[in-house]
Amino acid sequence: MKIFITGAGGFLGKNIIRKLINTSNHAIYATSLNSEIMAEFESRILFIPNDAVSDFDFSEVDIVINCAFPRAADGAGYAQGLDFLNELFKKIQPHTNCGMIDISSQSLYSSMRTEAAAENTQKVLEAVYDVGKYCMEILIDARLADHKRVHLRLASLIGPKFDQRIINRFVKLVIAEEDITINGGQQLFGFLDVRDCADAICAVINQWDRIDTSGQVYNVGAEESNSLKTIADIAVQVGSQFGYDNSKVLVKESDEWKNTSLDGRKFYNFFSWKPQYKLVDTTKSIYEYDLNL
The missing domain is CATH 3.90.25.10 (UDP-galactose 4-epimerase, domain 1)
Known part of the structure; x- marks a missing residue:
């Protein structure tokens, strides 16, 4: 498979690349503001600078793993991040063979909840970051309605x-x-160990034939x-x-x-996966x- 990872220079992105390199023969394309990831992974990936993504041909890409989102930014930074991702999704849109794994967050649920959040727990957006993450879910579902896609709402990674x-x-x-x-x-x-998170994402990739175009949502966290x-x-x-x-x-x-606890049983059961x-x-x-x- 050909896999394209956005935000590849971040905490999760780099761990996904390490896991894929060590456990698969997938062709890996990576984009990031942090070009230093090339130094670690050398010839094992094809690095695409962020400003060159608009010229990239997604027609043969099987899965995009979207880790890109400004975590600590001012208003201008958030706007630039949203603009970049909107243009990315528009670029992918004509190629319905190209699926999407969207990295979302447990922060869509209230931090004052009394029990572990399930996928159908009411969303309570308490910060700008949370609004942005939920907008990404909505935007992906709108732009890529005919694409296989899944939203993974992750526990806080450690x-x-x-x-x-x-x-x-x-x-x-x-x-x-x-x-x-x-x-x-x-x-x-x-919390969720970042190594477990990378492994969970690989479990989704390995069972990609089970993903459909309905925009499935899963919480991914520790037990x-x-x-x-x-x-x-x-x-x-x-x-x-x-x-x-x-x-x-x-x-x-x-x-x-x-x-900030999550109920991840839906993911565990569907993908036959557990954190280690x-x-x-x-x-x-x-x-x-x-x-x-």
Whole structure:
């Protein structure tokens, strides 16, 4: 198959490329604002600069994996990102053989939910990023109505080099031999190891004959969510395995609430897939990276 990956230089995009290179013989085309991905993957992919996508021939591409979306941008950045993707979808539109795996987000659901969100849970768009992600789902369904396509609403991805996540910040505190102070601790987080996410996307590719033109939606997340207190405890416990045992978890009383957990059973059942990495496993990999082991 010929697979075209947008946002290929991002956290998820690079992991998808690694997984595809290691487990398949698919031809991989990649576009990104980050041309440095060429240095890592060399001749294993064909790199297409973002400004050259408008000239690319999608007639022989089987699947586009759309990871591109500005995560931390101002209003102009979001507008530019949406314009780029709209033009991309227009370019793909005449080629109905070209399918789409849309990388969407759990953030389409309320962060104040009381239980893990299922695909039919009411959407509550709380931030500009969330509005943009939902607009992408709508735009893809409108532009590519005759194409095989699937929307994957991902749990918050975690792994080494993704320091915006709280588990990465806790690991850095433990390495610095500082205490971890949290408010409340009962907040729930639904994380997914980025390696599992790449594997889940490959499961979709491997069963592409089962995808139709209805715009199927699936949540993709870990089987278990973890409280903020559990996440902090795991950071400390795993840190002790690496010789860092001076940090404690300090809990300030608070009724703060947050819940980003997902119900991924629909995806598990349809694709006969389950995540392999627990939070402890991911935390170990973050320590190993941060300690250059």
